[in-house]
Amino acid sequence: MRTWAWEWTLPAPPGRLWPLVSDTDRLNRLAGLPPVKFRFEPLPAGGSRTVAEARLLGGLLRLRYREAPFEWVANRRYAVRRVFGRGPLRWYTATVELHPAGAETRLVQTIVLCLRWKFIRPLIPLAESRMRARFARAYARLAEEAGAGAAPAGAGPRASTAEEKALRLLGRARPPLEGEVRRLLARHIAAAPDHEVRAIRPFALARRFGRPRPEMLEACLAGVEAGALDLTWAVLCPHCRGAQQRAASLAEITSESYCPACNVHFEAQFDLSLEATFSPVPSLRRVEAETYCAGGPQNTPHILHQVVVPAGQSREEEAELPPGAYRVRSPQSPAYVSLRALPPAAPGEQRLEIALGPEGLTPPQSDLPGGRLRLVCRNRTAGEALFLLERTAWADDAATGLDVAFFDRYRRLFGADAFRPGEGLAVQNVVLLFTDLKGSTAMYEAAGDAAAYGRVRDHFGILLAAIRENGGGLVKTIGDAVMASFKAPEEAVRAALAMHAGIARWNAERGREPLVLKMGIHAGHALVVNSNDRLDFFGRMVNISARTQEASQGGDIVLTPPVFEDPGAAALLAGTPHREEPLSLSLRGLEGSFQLRRIWPLAG
CATH class of the missing domain: 3.30.530.20 (START domain)
Incomplete structure (x- = not known):
């Protein structure tokens, strides 16, 4: 030895x-x-x-x-x-x-x-x-x-040539990509190490360069349009984050997947495990595909602590746990332990004991102050076991299906790309906003088709800008109605407030018969499916969202409990002049009574 x-x-x-x-x-x-x-x-x-x-x-x-x-x-x-x-x-x-x-x-x-x-x-x-x-x-x-902050290994004259070529290509997109984001993306494509450009993650780049996430996603999609980048959809294992399916088209993605590394079958989820990544086209840069190590810590950077414990033994380790949400899991357990690290009340070390027995991991959950943690992992089974402590927000940098598939430039480039008929992916949580113009039929009768169409077109411009500026995506328009998706209730409520404000400005400038907007917002679980060769949402949650909009009187926003009880949305409304009205209504075609809240924005 x-x-x-x-x-x-x-x-x-x-x-x-x-x-x-x-x-x-x-x-x-x-x-x-x-x-x-x-x-x-x-x-x-x-x-x-x-x-x-x-x-x-x-x-x-x-x-x-x-x-x-x-x-x-x-x-x-x-x-x-x-x-x-x-x-x-x-x-x-x-x-x-x-x-x-x-x-x-x-x-x-x-x-x-x-x-x-x-x-x-x-x-x-x-x-x-x-x-x-x-x-x-x-x-x-x-x-x-x-x-x-040196340039990554691989930078040099060849990288400079590739950067110049990437800059030229990115300028060919329509509308063209301009400014600092174009230079940053071109330099990354040309000079970053192979493993960083093999699967470019736009939101990770946005965080690194301090740029808005939509701007970097727009830049990567512009790169696809200009012929500088290829787009790949990947289905990520919920445990190790490894890509278990890779496809250039959503039509090639299936809902059922298997991770051989974790030895688990799982169902792909549109908003959690479906990720869009980008890579340079071979004529711009050839990326080495060889692997030199597959199990190191940065292959799964969301895992803070990983330890092997022999049968009947325990391991004790010290770790730093900043405030946030975590979990402890083991491939040998069907369940996991949910942890919430709270802001530390006082200096000192916390002790947490996790045990793995025949029934799985215990305790099921625990709250503790953040900071220095002594983690004790006990293996009470007859075989060796692996314990992992991980952040649950590991997907924060992932540009998921919900982020990308309804993004304006993506819909323009890949509008016909959808799942195969009969195939679809679950969405664990999506926020849907429905709008409609009040009295639009009467407006067409009174103003005539040409004038009414111009007003509807202006209204669409206001709504689409509010959706885009608040992180949402346009799902579809139905006549003069709009359906939009968001990842968080706060984003949808902010967009709705911006829509009302934009319509109010339009009315003040035109001085004609005012436009009146009806809106409803709901959040929950749904399916993303192929509907007439386009991506769309399906399920009871979608029906509730649409019927909530029908409860709007015009000039207001009707919210369901998952929206108005959300801490982010509640904080936004607390700082926004408004009056509110609780509602208890039945919704057309749906059983039971629904507890809603009507929000009337006030000029402030």
Whole structure:
């Protein structure tokens, strides 16, 4: 057995280094390690075993090994163990630890090897020297990026040429892409590492560059229109976030999916697991498709803590838990533990014990102050178990089907793209806003077709601008009525208020018979289906939304409880001059009585 222990002091704190050094796919690529092919073998108790193969010496030496799940605590350390069926090694473990040292980090990497071929012992010192030098260069590069914001590896003259070409292509979109966002996207396409452009996530780019999310999504779709980018739909596993289906068209997506890494079947959801990503067209930039590591922490950055616990044993680890929503899960458990980290009341360490037994994980939920946490994981089963602590908001950077499919430029480019007839995806939560013009039939009779059509067209312009500016998407128009979708009740209410304000300004400027808008908003679960070769929503929730609009008298907004009880919508209304009226009504074609709230916006 041989142990290699290396240490470097890097000029950046652990929090900035962690996303870079724990990206083991890129780290191994920078260190000159060979690409690896992975497959997954399902385990009867849940989860899977990773089996991998790599080739050395120009393909002459083939290494096959079983890889245990990576273990890590975010911002502190990670480790992995690999067991070889044949070849020079029996097994090895690799550990990387980050220790704060003022504004710097002391990085310690330890590799322990158990040899099978004893005759290679004299070569071990040379192998260690070369490997240490390779990782030293890789860490220096990553520290430079973390500390000084250097251009990613791969930037250079060739990247400059690709950036110029990308700029030209992005300028061909109609309307053309202009300004800073065009330059940022072109530079990212040309100079970012392969793994960052293999699947460009527009909302992640927006967060990185400090740009509005709709602007970056618009830019990526403009790139598709201009021939600079390809769009791919991916169905993500709800556990590991790995893409289990990839398709250029929604018509190729199916609702049922399977993740071999997690060994779970799951139903794809339109607003949670269907994500649109983008990649450069090959004529602009060829992206390396090889994989160098598939199990490292940055493959699943929403997981803060991952640990393997042998049967009948426990593991105790310290972690930082900022306020927010989390969960603890295990592939060996059908249930998970919901955690809510509250703002810390006082300094100090919190202790939380999670147990895995024959019935699954316990306790089912827990609230605790955020901050330093001592997490105790107890395995009371007869087999090895994996415990994972993860953020539940892992999909925040995903441009989901709900974000993209009703976006203006997407509908213009891919209006006929829809699921196959009979196929559809569930939406866990969507907010639907229905509008209608009051007295439009009488308006056509009084003003004539041409004048009335002009007024309706102006009204559509006001409504579409309010939808777009508040994060919504136009689903369809029905005569002079509009159906729009939003991800949050607050967005829909803000859009509705903007619509009334816009119509009021139009009325004041024209001085004619005023336009009066009726509106209703509801939120809930629905299905997205193919309706006449277009995407549309289906279900009882849609019927309630439409009937809520029918309860509007004009100039008001009628809300259902999932909307007016939403904290964001309630806070928005609390700061908006209005009067409100509780309603208890029956809605046409629906059973029972509905408790609604009518909102009358006031000029303020």
